[in-house]
Amino acid sequence: MLNTPHLVRDVMTTTVAAVDRAARFKEIIETMERWQVSALPVLAAEGRVVGVVSEADLLPKEEFRESDPDRLEQLRRVDDVRRAEAVTAGELMTSPALTVRADATLSQAARVMARESVKRLPVVDAHGVLSGIVSRADLLKVFLRSDDDLAEEVRRDIVGALFPTPAKDLQVTVADGVVTLRGRVRDTSLIPVAARLVRAVEGVVDVEFDVTGPDAARTGPTATGGPGGVR
Numbered sequence: 551m552l553n554t555p556h557l558v559r560d561v562m563t564t565t566v567a568a569v570d571r572a573a574r575f576k577e578i579i580e581t582m583e584r585w586q587v588s589a590l591p592v593l594a595a596e597g598r599v600v601g602v603v604s605e606a607d608l609l610p611k612e613e614f615r616e617s618d619p620d621r622l623e624q625l626r627r628v629d630d631v632r633r634a635e636a637v638t639a640g641e642l643m644t645s646p647a648l649t650v651r652a653d654a655t656l657s658q659a660a661r662v663m664a665r666e667s668v669k670r671l672p673v674v675d676a677h678g679v680l681s682g683i684v685s686r687a688d689l690l691k692v693f694l695r696s697d698d699d700l701a702e703e704v705r706r707d708i709v710g711a712l713f714p715t716p717a718k719d720l721q722v723t724v725a726d727g728v729v730t731l732r733g734r735v736r737d738t739s740l741i742p743v744a745a746r747l748v749r750a751v752e753g754v755v756d757v758e759f760d761v762t763g764p765d766a767a768r769t770g771p772t773a774t775g776g777p778g779g780v781r
Contacts (some may be wrong), residue, residue, distance in 0.1 A: 556656050556692055557654065557656070557657075560636075561656065561689065562684040562688060563684070566672070566680060566682060567590055568590055568640065569585055569639045570593050575611070575638070578603055578639055578642070579608065589670065590639075591604055591682060596679065597648050599672045599674050599679070600647065602644050602647045602648070603642050603643040604644070607643065610634040610644065610747035611636075612635050613630075614634040633735050639706070648662060648666055651673070652681060652682065656692060658738075659671060668684040670684060671684050678724070691751065693727060694753070695727075697724035697725060700729065701723065701724040703730070704724070704729055704748055704751060708744060708747045708751075709731070713736070719733050720734065720735055720761070724754045729756070729758070730758045730759070731757070736763070741759055741761060745757050
């Protein structure tokens with residue numbers, strides 16, 4: 551049985567810097583500086599996330615400090631002009647906030663970050679109350695799994711299920727997250743299936759094959775991996 555995918559709760563940070571809607575401009579910047587972050591969740595009184603204020607939300611005040619935007623720019627950048635005049639988190643924030651639940655998979659969180667071009671997501675419970683934050687760096691932690699750990703999972707959950715052959719016939723090795731299956735199998739048509747399953751293992755960087763069928767002695771190799779091989 552395949553391992554359960556890692557969830558956001560497995561990698562998120564639970565100690566989170568945040569501000570309320572009444573936080574003033576300077577307080578926001580001081581909080582960012584103190585916590586070394588570039589964005590902060592904005593909370594309602596009950597701890598519910600109502601928005602996010604980022605460095606990008608604060609910059610228009612400096613950008614338009616010495617001169618007012620012309621009429622065309624005001625029309626084109628309505629939100630930035632509004633933020634240049636704002637003084638509280640409630641006025642500056644982007645709302646509604648992009649959030650993720652703690653029980654979301656890392657893949658789901660990664661898709662939201664990629665689609666919306668954000669570096670981190672507040673993690674909320676069923677009521678929208680802040681419970682943590684997850685960053686791009688957090689999502690990459692699965693690639694810190696050891697090669698031995700990856701090899702064991704691939705042998706147990708994939709090779710053992712698809713290719714029930716003696717261990718000596720099909721070897722699994724892992725180097726720097728790249729899985730290599732080498733040896734002989736009875737049904738080479740399962741190689742593409744194996745490739746998809748191995749790539750789905752969290753922490754796997756890539757998969758390569760150097761595999762032959764049962765009649766390899768007569769016909770030679772039937773499936774190979776790596777550049778130009780099975781992918």
